[in-house]
Amino acid sequence: MEEREIKSEDVPEDLETLGGRGLTSTIVSDEVPPGCHPLGPHNKLVIAPGIVTGTDAPTSGRVSVGGKSPLTGGIKEANAGTSFAQILGKLGIKALVVEGQSENGYQLLRMGNDGADLMDADDWSGIGLYEAYDELYDKFGEDVGVCGVGIAGEMNGANSGVAFNDVEGMPSRYAGRGGLGAVMASRGLKFIVADSEGAPGVEIRDEETFRKGRKKLADALREHDVTKPGGALNSYGTDVLINIINEVGGLPQRNFSGGQDERSSNVSGEEKAEQIKNRGGERPHHCSPGCVIRCSEVWTKQEGKDPVGVLEYESVWALGPNCGIYDLDTIGELNRACNDLGLDTIEAGNTIAVAMEGRVAEFGDGDKALDLMEEIREGTPLGRILVNGTEFAGKAFGVTRVPTVKGQALPAYDPRAIKGIGVTYATTPMGADHTAGYAIATEVMGVGGEADPLKTKGKAELSRNLQQSTAVIDSTGYCLFTAFAVLDIPEGLEGMVDTVNGVLGTDLTTDDIPEIGQQILDTEREFNRAAGLTKEDDRLPEFMREEELPPHNEVFDIPTEELDKVFES
Secondary structure, eight states: OOOOOOOOOOOOOOOOOOOHHHHHHHHHHHHOTTTTTTTEEEEEEEEOOOOOBSSSSOOOOEEEEEOOOOTSEEEEEEEEHHHHHHHHHHHOOOOEEEEESSSOEEEEEETTTTEEEEEOOOOGGTTTHHHHHHHHHHHTTTTTTEEEOOOOHHTTTTTTTTTEOTTSSSSSSEEEEHHHHHHHHTTEEEEEEEEEEEEEEOOOOHHHHHHHHHHHHHHHHSSSTTSTTTHHHHHHHHHHHHHHHHHHHHHHHHTTTTSSSGGGGGGEEEEEEEHHHHHHHEEEOOSSTSSSSEHHHOOGGGGGOOOOOOHHHHHHHHHGGGGGGOOOOHHHHHHHHHHHHTHHHHHHHHHHHHHHHTSSOOOOOOHHHHHHHHHHTTHHHHHHHTTTOOHHHHHHHHOOOEEETTTEEEOOTTTTTTTTHHHHHHHHHTOOOOGGOTHHHHHOOOOOOOOOOOOOOTHHHHHHHHHHHHHHHHTTOOOOOOHHHHHHHHHHHHHHHHHHHHTTTOOOOOGGGGOOOOHHHHHHHHHHTTTTTTTSSOOOOOOOSSSOOOTTOOOOOOOOHHHHHHOOO
C-alpha cells in the first residue's frame, strides 16, 4: 500500500489445493510475524474465496478474511456470504493479500478481468456505509461487488468488521469478528470494487465428478428439515433459534446474568417473519446468488422504508435480550447503525451490555443504546471506548462480568446451559466463536447425533470433531449451514467432497476431513503460541465457573484438564 503497487503472482504449488480459511490462515502464518502489532506495518490482510466459490455449487458464496486480530492478539479468520466472493472466484483470484500501509490517505482498489488499479477514496471517508455503497454502485455499476470498512475501522476500533454487499447492494454481509476492519483500514485500504464482466470463471478439472457431487449435496439440502424449502431456516431465518435457545435456558439475558426470559419471544424468528410480511420487507431471501437455503431477509421500517438487510439470530440476541431490549424496531435500528458504522453486531451488543452493567445506561433503554452508537460516529472519548469492544469496555467501566475469551465476546449461547459450545469458545484459536465448532447442532438440535447440553461427558471430543470439520467447510466456500444436512445425510457429505475434487482434480474422500481440518487448526494454534497465547488462554471467564445461571442454576464445570484434551489427545 505504501508504494501503491499491484502485483499478480501465480499460485505456489503448496497452496494450489487450499481455499478460504485454509488459505488465509496459511498465508498469515507464513508471512505475518506473530509478535507484530496488529495495526502496524507488518500485519497483512488476506481475502480468499472458497475452493468452489464462483461455481454453481449450491450455497457456496463464501469468502474468508484473515489477519492477526487486534481483538484477540492471535490469528483470525472471519467469513461472509456475498456475491463479492463469487466475483473473485470467477476472476480466477485465489487470494488477495494487502500489505504495507498507505501514506497517501485512503485508497480504493478496483479490480476486474482487465486488471486492477488504485484510486483515492478519501471522499468516502467519515460517511456511513449505506450512503457510501449507494455512491459506489452509482459510480461503478450495479453488477459489481463491494468490500469495505466503515467509520469504526477508520478509528482503528477492535470491534470493526469488513463489510460486503448483499444482493441489494447494502453493506449487510459482514466478516465481522476479530477487528479485521481495523486491519484493512490501517493498511489505508477503504474499499475494494470487483467486476466479473468478461471473467473466465472457475476452472473445473473434472466436470463429471463436480456435477454428480453438486446434485448429491443439493438433494441433501432440499431433504433436511433444517435446510429444505419450508424448513426452519427457510421459513424463519437464523432467528428461529431465539425461542429454541430460550426454551433450553441458554439464551443470555442482560449481560449473561440469566438464561431465559419470556419476553424473548417478542424478537423471535416467528414474530419477525410475521412483521416482515406485514411491513413490506422480504423473506425468505438469499445472501448470495445460488443459495438454496435462503435463510436471509430484508428487514425494513413500516411500509418498507429504510431497509436494513438481514437481522441474524446473533445480532437480534446481542442487541436485544443481552441488553434487556425486546423490541424488533429498536433492534433493527441498532443493527442498521452497526452496518453503517462497520461494527460487528455480536461484539457491539456485548459491549453495550457491559456498558449497561457499568451504569453507562440502564438495561432495556433502547434510546440510550442508539445514543451510544452515535458516540462512536462522532468519535467522542466514550465512543472510542465502545469501538474497541467488550473487554476494553469492561476494564474502562470497572465491570467484572465480562463475557470474553481471548479478548473476543461470547456469542448467543450461554455455556453454563449448553456446555459443548463452551468447550469450543474456550479452545478454538479464533477466540469465543460459535461458528468454529457449532456444538449447538448436536446438543440442542439433534443434528449429527445427540448430546445432553447440561452434561460434561464427551464434550471435548464433540468440540474437536466439529472444529476439524468446520475448518474444512470454511475452506471449501460452502456456508456453514450446509453442515446440518451433511452431518445427517452421508450422500450430502460425499457430494461436498466430490465438488471439491471436481474443481481441484484431487481424489479426496470423506475420511480425509479430520486430518485436513486438524492441519488447519495446527497452523492456527502454532501462530497463536508464537504470538504468546498459552493453554491458560483456553478458558472461559471466571464468573461462568462461579455464578449459577438461572433457570437451571448451572455453572460451567468442565474441568480444565478436559479443555486441554481437545487438542492434546
